[in-house]
Amino acid sequence: MISVGIIGGSGYTGKYIVKFCNEHPNVSEFYIYANNSAGQSIHNVFPDLVGEVENQTIKSVTTLDLSHDVYFFALPHGESFKYAPMLLKANKKVIDLGADFRLDNADSFKKTYGLVHTSPEYLNSKIYGLAEIAENYNQTNLIANPGCYPTAALLSSIPIVKYLGENIQSISTVSYSGLSGAGKKASTDLLFTENYNSVKAYNVGSHRHEVEIEQELKKYNSKVEYSLTTHLLPVFSGIYSTTIIHTDKAFQQDDVDELFSKSYNEKSFIRLRQTPPELKWVIGTNYCDLNVTCAKNKIIVTAAIDNLIKGASGQAMQNMNKLYGWDESLGIKSNKEQLTNA
Numbered sequence: 032m033i034s035v036g037i038i039g040g041s042g043y044t045g046k047y048i049v050k051f052c053n054e055h056p057n058v059s060e061f062y063i064y065a066n067n068s069a070g071q072s073i074h075n076v077f078p079d080l081v082g083e084v085e086n087q088t089i090k091s092v093t094t095l096d097l098s099h100d101v102y103f104f105a106l107p108h109g110e111s112f113k114y115a116p117m118l119l120k121a122n123k124k125v126i127d128l129g130a131d132f133r134l135d136n137a138d139s140f141k142k143t144y145g146l147v148h149t150s151p152e153y154l155n156s157k158i159y160g161l162a163e164i165a166e167n168y169n170q171t172n173l174i175a176n177p178g179c180y181p182t183a184a185l186l187s188s189i190p191i192v193k194y195l196g197e198n199i200q201s202i203s204t205v206s207y208s209g210l211s212g213a214g215k216k217a218s219t220d221l222l223f224t225e226n227y228n229s230v231k232a233y234n235v236g237s238h239r240h241e242v243e244i245e246q247e248l249k250k251y252n253s254k255v256e257y258s259l260t261t262h263l264l265p266v267f268s269g270i271y272s273t274t275i276i277h278t279d280k281a282f283q284q285d286d287v288d289e290l291f292s293k294s295y296n297e298k299s300f301i302r303l304r305q306t307p308p309e310l311k312w313v314i315g316t317n318y319c320d321l322n323v324t325c326a327k328n329k330i331i332v333t334a335a336i337d338n339l340i341k342g343a344s345g346q347a348m349q350n351m352n353k354l355y356g357w358d359e360s361l362g363i364k365s366n367k368e369q370l371t372n373a
């Protein structure tokens with residue numbers, strides 16, 4: 032049995048870590064740490080958890096110590112690398128839901144996030160935890176949990192890049208996210224009243240996740256340009272992404288279907304669909320639903336995930352389970368009814 036620290040447990044993604052730890056058969060205790068909400072009770076911050084999760088007082092992140100086995104960080108970028116090194120030096124397991132350890136070099140981190148990385152020595156010893164793809168979990172104590180857009184885009188494109196790389200001419204993803212993608216912090220742009228009945232693109236040509244996706248695709252020898260265009264969707268959660276891969280020849284549908292089956296048939300949280308998925312099929316679950324369609328010299332992959340679960344906390348729990356060599360679905364309910372009230 033293990034003890035877990037949930038740092039940022041008062042936020043949108045942290046709340047799901049709380050719920051998953053509460054259900055996990057091998058987690059004997061978990062403690063929640065945060066910033067402004069330190070001193071409040073978790074029932075006060077999340078009244079819907081009354082009766083579900085035992086009450087506790089949220090601790091200040093400044094009181095973080097070595098008393099846990101695993102630490103989930105669900106903080107804004109630039110925060111977790113302040114705490115992770117002391118934990119890693121003490122042989123603790125760290126799973127960061129933020130961006131601090133995702134990029135492989137400090138220059139790229141500075142260029143993308145505008146911050147000097149204070150622990151660059153860990154950038155190459157982490158695992159980039161795209162749970163269906165990542166391996167060698169016994170070689171690290173540090174998991175960089177992928178971003179939400181990268182989770183959908185990489186699960187869509189890696190099977191093609193891996194097996195048909197030579198034939199690819201370009202890859203681009205157009206993606207839509209629910210408003211919770213930006214976290215709890217209030218901002219006028221993200222108000223429901225500003226977004227209701229509308230859709231808009233944002234960070235066009237410069238979204239930070241483009242760098243992350245490109246970095247990971249290169250690990251499969253991708254040599255082509257990649258582009259990500261992101262949009263805000265007036266729903267609470269969900270990511271819908273369409274990835275278009277232009278190829279130098281037409282591929283048969285059956286052959287491409289076979290690549291996806293080969294890649295994902297054994298994976299509990301990927302559902303291959305015969306038609307493009309709908310967001311409502313995955314909201315409140317840890318599933319990534321995928322459909323692949325071949326049309327002339329294009330392969331089009333549509334993907335749907337819940338950004339807070341498969342794009343963050345659900346995948347983070349898969350990663351904890353994989354670090355311990357447990358069944359990766361432990362603690363994560365695939366039961367939609369259990370999760371939709373989160």
Ligand SMILES: NC(=O)c1ccc[n+]([C@@H]2O[C@H](COP(=O)([O-])OP(=O)(O)OC[C@H]3O[C@@H](n4cnc5c(N)ncnc54)[C@H](OP(=O)(O)O)[C@@H]3O)[C@@H](O)[C@H]2O)c1
Binds near residue numbers: 040092104128
């Ligand atoms: N939202 C998503 O869909 C999503 C998906 C994938 C990854 N992520 C990443 O996951 C991380 C958390 O995202 P979120 O959406 O859960 O954010 P959020 O709802 O804004 O929650 C942020 C959490 O961090 C705490 N916090 C804020 N500033 C802090 C500081 N200076 N020191 C210590 N704690 C601080 C907050 O505590 P208080 O409430 O007490 O202030 C809160 O618990 C981010 O890095 C985000 O990029 C988010």
